[in-house]
Amino acid sequence: MTRLARVEDAALLTGQGRFLDDLDPLPGTLVAAVVRSPHAHARIRSVDLEKARRLPGVAAVIGPEEVLATLKPFPLSVKTPHPYYPTATDKTRFVGEPVAVVVASDRYLAEDAAELVEIDYEPLPAVVRTDLAMEPDAPLLHDESEGNVATDRTFAFGEVDAAFADARHVVTRSYSFPRYSSMPMECYVVVADWRDGADGPEITAHANFHGPFSMAPVVAGSLGIPTSSLRLVVPADIGGSFGIKSAVYPYISLMALASKHAGRPVRWTEDRLEHLLASSSGSDRLMTFEAAVDDDGVVSALRVDLVDNVGAYLRPPEPSTLYRCFGNITGAYEIDTVGIRARAVVTNKAPTGLNRGFGGQQLYFGLERLIDDIARERGLDPAEVRRRNLVPSDAFPYATPTGGIYDSGDYHRALELALDNTDYERLRKEQAAARDRGEWMGIGLATIVDPSATNIGYVGLATPVEDRTARRGKSGSTEHVRVTVDPQGIVSVLLGTVPQGQGHATVARDLVAAHLGLPVEHVRPRVELDTATTPWTISSGSYSSRFAPLLTSALLEAADRIAETIKVAGSVLLGVEPERLELADGMVRVVDRHDRAVPFRHAAGLVHWDPGSLPDGLSARLYEEAAFTPPQSKAVSRTDQINSSLCYGFVADVVVVRIDKESLTLSIEHLSSVHDAGTILNKTLLEGQVHGAITQALGGALFEEMTYSDAGQPTAGTFMDYLCPTSAESVFPLTSGHLETPSPLTRLGAKGCGEGSSMSLPVAIANAVADALNAEGVEITSLPLHGNVLHDLLMTANGD
Amino acid sequence: MKAAPFAYVRPGSVGDIVAELARDGSKVIAGGQSLVPVLAMRLGRPAQLVDINAVPELNQLMRDNGSLRVGATVRQRRLQGDELSAAVPLVRLALPWVGHREIRSRGTVCGSIAHADPAAELPAVACCLEATMVLASSRGTREIPAAEFFTGALSTAVEPDELLAEVVFPVAKPGEGFGFGEFARRHGDFALAGVAVRVRTSGAAPSARLTCFGVSDVPVTADVSGQLRAALDTTGPVPSRAALVGALAEHAGDIALDLVDTAGDGHASPAYRRRLISGLVAREVTSAYLKATRSESERGSR
């Protein structure tokens, strides 16, 4: 039998996955349904729960009154007066916002009772468009604030105005980026239990939440309890997330409160309608990009104006979409002067948050479209403009003006590889011939820096320096692990990252097995996280591709210490100093005398059974914890600079599209994608990440958008209208290339690799379409692109 | 996303079905592929579901002289694969476009027609072929031609107490050719715009009839014999595919202008739908014509 590529797969393929909706961790659990606002914006005049409470089988019904009586607003990342609770309290601010929760013996009954909840709404004018929300007379979402702009910060690095004044050419473009998600297979699930203990409430919550665990104190804050009184348990399989599940946390507070009132544990499983209406998505963004350019297309300065539409609340970790890429805001280019304005605007749409690529797809849509527009204005090939601006290969580590330190890379070589893999020169000739035949064929490039192992300290940027409390900074890219060895020499690995399907267990197993000289079957990874027992801190979790750079570094540190103990035990058995021993083939053996050896398991057994035989002073410890703590991840400086990620990889995409003139159907003829994620830990899994990111990019570029009517009603509320690409849409020729420039900062030289093409490919496709339709006078300034959109663009260009 | 309470019956005979349907608030459930989501979203709240799947006689698929009779529980996938359906080529051309294989193996042919989604394929096929719907109730049985069956989006001539017992498609005759095409944003989605075509070359002059779907609240049928003949006047009676497509394209825009009367949505504006229909009409009328001439010459050489 050939071995499965991943240790995770046997269970998943045979229906043995452990998804929370199938588990029953707390006996006697009741089931909740959420009553949601049908209005985008309305004052709540009254809420009457009595009828619902009287339905037989209903255990509890809670509404704004119960929420206000027990919960505090979630602590926000900024000081804006936008109180955010898990339900609406005074007003509803988006369609789908929870208003009440019904707890009953089953979901059918709970939904029947939900229909009996009577809420008297006074509808208010709604605003969904970012530009309109910023106007002075726009409907105000949060009565206590002055406007809908929740945060507005301006930054300058270098002499920005002077650089633009001196520039030979200034290229200015405005773009908009759509709101879309990554549609996990399983929606949100929470099972919560509220117990009143001697020291106050003790809450246990099982949820398919994957971090960042900075949300744990946010939930505890809303419940008014110490973080340690909130025990969070995450099952091994969470049904995908891509960041979207991080926003399950408000429901943890809400279901804990429901449990308090029901007196029993409460389960809530979000259904797809709820998910599409009110879970999370990436933020949509309006942006203006401006470059100071010389005659040769070399960019000397950049001005960036970003306005994120974060929906009804600045739900933490927003406004982080603005700042996650702060250290790499100049992308792959050597630009040392940059001006930035970053705003987040609240509107009557659902709140936003993490989505694979987090902030990257938005940023690079502007930056990479601009580079193409510069090329067009200067009459240069877009590949050539990139060559002239890329950070040179000998410049690493490269410090960006905004505080990023690009740890390693060879951007030129990666770009040339991507171009060679499509035979770029021939492709351009083919395109010229196609144009002569009247066909629409386009080639799009994107070259981007792929940040990973986020330093969550960037959240501090949202607060102006004068309001930041000294010595209360935030920073960190730490990951945790525990390795233990049992008396038979079987090694268990407990991971602090909460995988969403990436295959962390497989890589952890292979690395530890190789490191300890054991067969892989002797290493058993465990990925269930329990905040009561798994080592963790604020930055723990599965986001920003943290596993490969961070967790593996911690893993080897812990494995090293285990190896030391095993060698000492081996030295007792062999009578040889530990320094002369090595671990290989399941044995502890003398380095140059392989026949002098004892099995690893005997050495482990000695530590367990006969610690008295160990040398004096050695503790009989076959469990080791490690926290990888890179010193390069510091809090925001007083000059507003931050190294917002630990590692910076690179992606070059070259995509070829063709547009059918009759139907305007867009097809991808070829994609050449080159990734440099540092040292490759597992080629198959890396390739899987590349494919996944490409497919999600395809969704954003061509299919998916969370649309709203002007009155704030969602118009893509089911899978009939919110279109995810399926396998039928995702099959096209792909040449995937890899470069390995190891990171000097991580133990194995690995960087993250989970997000790259989800940041680069949306804009590469936009660039290709712009290239195809260049002669028609069509400008591509937004996504998604499909026949209907192209039809409108062509009509507008023709003056129809 | 859980249905409101409802009663459920699974009668063993057509007589019992129609008796149950006579009760207020009853609704047929066949393949459930459209009805179950409606129930789960509480968009519909029938008091009682009448499951028709236990009646063997409703599962009949048979050739009856010049027609193919498709019973109420015959699955779309069965019709697609059954040898009998070769006699109705348009059905075979259309069925692969209905959802996905998984949907087709549960969804029924009659259910699709009774559900009457304006973007569905089978209602358009029924209209193009001038199929007949057989309706049964405790009041008796009646037949309705497809042209009178579809009364609006998701509404038909079927009364609440009636069962669509079978749909009767005429089998193709020599000298007939068919075309079918559609555009959707993804594989398996309901069409943004589509067309079913029947061309006859057996008479004195060729005739053409087409039904568009996804472009109005019901399938819209038009006789385009005049346009086909005009196109053939410029190409001659034995045109190449490209020549005939080109000649028909001259007329296709006007046909689309006539037939597309939807208000449009986020996936396709009326103008874009017209663009799609124009292309489809030229291409599929050409296909149908070329097949019709081929089928005629096959007969001639026999």
Ligand SMILES: Cc1cc2nc3c(=O)[nH]c(=O)nc-3n(C[C@H](O)[C@H](O)[C@H](O)COP(=O)(O)OP(=O)(O)OC[C@H]3O[C@@H](n4cnc5c(N)ncnc54)[C@H](O)[C@@H]3O)c2cc1C
């Ligand atoms: C993901 C998905 C994709 C789909 N894509 C397409 C597509 O591309 N094209 C397409 O045409 N369809 C599509 N469908 C719909 C599918 O074809 C359905 O099967 C069909 O529309 C209804 O058939 P059914 O047997 O499932 O009917 P049901 O769902 O059981 O019933 C549908 C309605 O018709 C009524 N009804 C059913 N049978 C009868 C009868 N014999 N007499 C009276 N009333 C009856 C029911 O009362 C109900 O109101 C799709 C469905 C899904 C879930």
